[in-house]
Amino acid sequence: MMDFHPFAVEQFLSEHEHGVRFNFSESGVHPMRYDELFRLAQIDTEALFATLIDYPQVNGFDGLREKIAALYPGAAPQNVLVTVGATEANTLAAAALIAPGDNMVRFRPTYEQLPGNALNLGHEVRVVDLVEERGWAVDTAALAAVVDDRTRIIHVVNPNNPTGQILSDGDRDAIVGAAQHSGAWIVADEVYSGTERNTDDPTPSFWGTHDRVIAINSMSKAYGLPGLRLGWLVVPEEIVDCAWRRHEYASIAASMFSMKLADAALAPVPRARLMERARGLIRRGFETLSEALAEHPSVFSVVPPQASAMSFVKFALPVTSDEFARRLLAEEDVLVIPGSKFGLDGHFRFSSALPDGHLREGLAHMNALVGRILAED
Template sequence: MKLRPFLMERWQSVYEHQVACNLSESGVHPMSLRELLAINDGTVETRLERLLDTDLGYSQGNGSIELRERIAAIYPGAELDSVLVTHGGAEANFLATLRLLESGDEVVIMLPNYMQIHGLVPTWGGSITPWNLVEKNGWEADLGELERLVTDKTKLILITNPNNPTGRCFDSPFLDRLTAIAGKVGAWVLADEIYRGAEVDGNETPSVWGRYERVLVTSGLSKAYGLPGLRAGWVVSPDIDFINTLWSYHDYSSICSSPLTMALAAFALEPKNRSVILERTRGIIRGNLPIIDNWASRRPDRFSYRPPDAGAILYLRYHHAIGSTELAEKIRTEEGTLVVPGDHFGMESFLRLGFGSNEIELRDALQRVEKVLDGLSPQ
């Protein structure tokens, strides 16, 4: 079974540790272990001492009880067994679609999107029905169109909320209508909510959880929590049999997460720690968004965009006559700066710029991007 290359992840895997400036990351500057352990005025040494006694054995395959309790607490009414802990959000998406999709299934995918499931669907024998966000309406999702796109063969509707790469958030009435549309044909809804909690205005994006019985929420600590190196993700569903089957698939993919991950993820999700971590993320986003917004808005001839509701990502349409991969290559090779080309989301004339790094690095990186753009002729 062959997989198509996952263009964005390949690009990041190969180059992100080689460039001077990395604007390809969609999360905020990660927390250090020290920063995490010092949270809420804790004594790092005491907390570290406790961690040093962690047995480095196999952990509970579906996630430690403590961690699953903390994850379940985020989703009102969820039980311990509604949760499977995975190796990042990526494994959660991988297992969920591996279990769900069979030959001939149709999958409606909100686009643009994180292209992991988009890349997997053909391998699992399914076909993709694109559901395009409407750029001229601020990346609105047209539910009337969704109604026309779903058929009796629709097995799954995939959304990412908050959306990557647009940073657009979708509200409760939207989610209610979406699940009602899915319910008419019995389709599953997979909502990748990994950016939930990273909202600019601090109002948490509503979850699809609790609106429908065929719901899978995937998420993790990599984006809104700034802890991607923990590789802590999860799937939550009201269908406990489904979660149990995913657990049995997880026996094949990674068996279990590291006990250190379990301990640190549970610590991060202690309610008072969780709120401080999310506030840190929102603080970085609120601090840096005006910098990138001022930079981009000075040149309406060059860019058009809608600032994100959530996430440290700005999705820019640029008005230069150059393909996005060629442009991103130029920015990388001439200025040592990594950006994500729109091509990686199946779209031309876009760049995704991550703005979650520290302010000095961000300003430096934006100047480098500008230098390359200044050398191009307008469209």
């Protein structure tokens, strides 16, 4: 039997996130409540609750796919497949595109959902490092060296998880150039577009940069609605069937209830308000985190994330990232994700787009442990 590669980050979350007092391990903003969404999107709840609890249109109903397509210049509803979160979209992309003998290229550190699927299907995954000293820039020489004519996918998460960095124009061009040169597909996981800290303009999609692009997104991050479990792929028409046939195996369909709520949330006014809410939480949260990290300037450093609720914090303490996270949980009831889960020790991922009082209280607990570790040394 082939080796199975567990999804390290998600396994860590499943095992530890429930019941913890200060959960700073999530990647999204503090989620919205159903009643808040109903008000914000002016949803007619009587009509919503009269919906049959039935299987919906398997690829997503037409109106929803029209709204999604409108977010991608040149896309039409027939380019869109609605999935159970970006998670299913990533799984379908790996299954639909790669064949035996192909390889895929991924960056490190990143969210390993698509590469993990490819590994578990028995494919070769090549790794290109992001360079922290250059603001997590792509090592473009390494990229050029690993891409060849058997590279089927170049996988990008933009803005990235766990660093929150947005690819520079130069790095984007290098990725598109490598894909064009080799004939590879760019699979772009863009769930953090719309969560920028320094601009209200969402990070542009890779859609339209190359004729082989799969753009993936969902309601989970920029819209603060992860529990809808609703995402999508935007793909060239010749790939739709390939992904759709696998979607029937994986889930049949997302739920009708979620499709209806996503449809309401993606109307122009609610959509803008949801993104504004997410950006507000993200911007304030990072300021609060920065203040707390500044209490230990010789311990903490961070490349300020350009987007997302997450910071990938570097720390100088005589403990591994696993040990730091373990002690934070055991001694302070605080959960962060150790960098080891992203293949990079000496770091942890911290999510700060949370109600401010709770965030400050939890950060004080984190700094209390840092003080103790320094005193033990």
